Amino acid sequence: MAIDHFIPEIWASKTLMPLNKALVYGSIVNRDYQKDIINQGDTVNINSFAQPTIGDYTKNGSAGAPETLTSSGQALLINQAKFFNFEIDDIDKAQQTPKIMTDAMSEAGYGLADAMDQYIASLNTGVAAANIVGLGNDTTPVVPTKSDIYLYMTTAGQLLTEANVPMNGRWCVIPAWVYKLLQDSGEFTRATSLGDSVVQNGLIGSVAGFNVYVSNNVPNTTATKYKVMFGYNGAITLADQINSVEAFRPEASFSDAVKGLHVYGAKLVRDTGIAVATFNKA
Numbered sequence: 001m002a003i004d005h006f007i008p009e010i011w012a013s014k015t016l017m018p019l020n021k022a023l024v025y026g027s028i029v030n031r032d033y034q035k036d037i038i039n040q041g042d043t044v045n046i047n048s049f050a051q052p053t054i055g056d057y058t059k060n061g062s063a064g065a066p067e068t069l070t071s072s073g074q075a076l077l078i079n080q081a082k083f084f085n086f087e088i089d090d091i092d093k094a095q096q097t098p099k100i101m102t103d104a105m106s107e108a109g110y111g112l113a114d115a116m117d118q119y120i121a122s123l124n125t126g127v128a129a130a131n132i133v134g135l136g137n138d139t140t141p142v143v144p145t146k147s148d149i150y151l152y153m154t155t156a157g158q159l160l161t162e163a164n165v166p167m168n169g170r171w172c173v174i175p176a177w178v179y180k181l182l183q184d185s186g187e188f189t190r191a192t193s194l195g196d197s198v199v200q201n202g203l204i205g206s207v208a209g210f211n212v213y214v215s216n217n218v219p220n221t222t223a224t225k226y227k228v229m230f231g232y233n234g235a236i237t238l239a240d241q242i243n244s245v246e247a248f249r250p251e252a253s254f255s256d257a258v259k260g261l262h263v264y265g266a267k268l269v270r271d272t273g274i275a276v277a278t279f280n281k282a
Contacts, residue, residue, distance in 0.1 A: 023113050024202040024215040025120035028171045029236040029266065033076060044076040044239060044265070076237060078265040082115050084108040087250055087257035105258070112262045116240060117217045119266060121173070123236060124219060124227045126268040127276045131159045135277035141225050143280045146184040153208040156230040156275040163272035165232055172210040172230040173202075175218040177281055182207060228277040235273025240264030 033044045053067055086108070088100060134155045136142035144152055153172070160170065174182070182188040188207050202213040210230060220226040245260040268274065 023117055024173060024213050025117045026238060028233055029120060029238045030233050031238055033237060033239045042078040074269055076239060076265050076267045078239060078263055080119055080265060081261060081263045082112055083259060083261050085259035087255040090254040116264055120238060121217050121219050123266060123268045124229050124276045126271050127274050128271040131163060131272060131275040135275065137278050138225055141278040141280045143282050144181055146181045149181040149185055150187040150208060152277055153210065156277060157209050159275045160230060165273055167209065169232050170210045171213060172228060173213045173215050173218060174228055175226055176214055178279060179214050224280045226279045228279055229274050231274035235270045236266060236268050238266040
């Protein structure tokens with residue numbers, strides 16, 4: 001790659017493409033405030049309104065004066081920033097095919113996606129206390145088997161329904177060993193009709209009303225206490241941006257170098273919008 005042919009917008013796009021494809025948690029949250037961020041440290045204010053009062057109406061009667069709705073606010077802080085900064089020596093570049101920089105940018109995009117996915121997964125700690133009942137906790141994690149894994153999933157579904165979470169668009173993210181239990185349980189419907197999307201974003205089927213995703217980023221402590229999240233896309237909001245991608249020639253070497261900055265923030269805006277199970281392996 002000749003340094004004078006570098007176009008930041010194009011290379012930022014090349015980084016974003018693998019970033020988006022590699023997301024699991026990032027693909028099941030909402031991005032309603034994506035356009036509202038500029039830099040790390042930005043704060044996006046999220047307003048919500050109380051449900052309007054529902055009253056009885058009598059024919060030829062009056063509905064009275066309109067109600068003034070009360071609102072509450074939350075702050076989505078763009079407080080995460082990750083960067084990449086690599087170089088390709090002129091000698092290596094001469095011996096490699098021209099696509100070496102493209103491949104390197106793709107790897108950078110995957111790395112950024114992996115870091116952001118882990119951050120989103122860490123938001124499980126904000127779950128409402130009522131939404132872990134029957135699903136284990138750090139003190140007494142449960143050990144699911146192929147005989148009862150479906151029971152835990154239906155329990156999570158019950159908790160979400162009791163919290164008035166919409167039935168449509170529900171998801172869960174599980175580690176590979178829980179996926180194996182589901183396959184062995186006989187309750188799983190494999191998503192063969194989804195084609196390439198199964199490979200691209202981890203969606204592997206549906207069970208108990210949940211779209212099921214597999215990820216190695218499910219939080220755990222030394223291979224125990226796996227935090228399996230169940231939810232819907234209104235529970236967590238995410239905003240991210242590739243803030244800068246720059247090419248340069250390092251002063252002390254003969255190489256082309258590229259550095260980039262990725263800023264983002266994510267927030268659990270409805271603590272009752274997710275349920276969390278704490279699973280140990282058998």
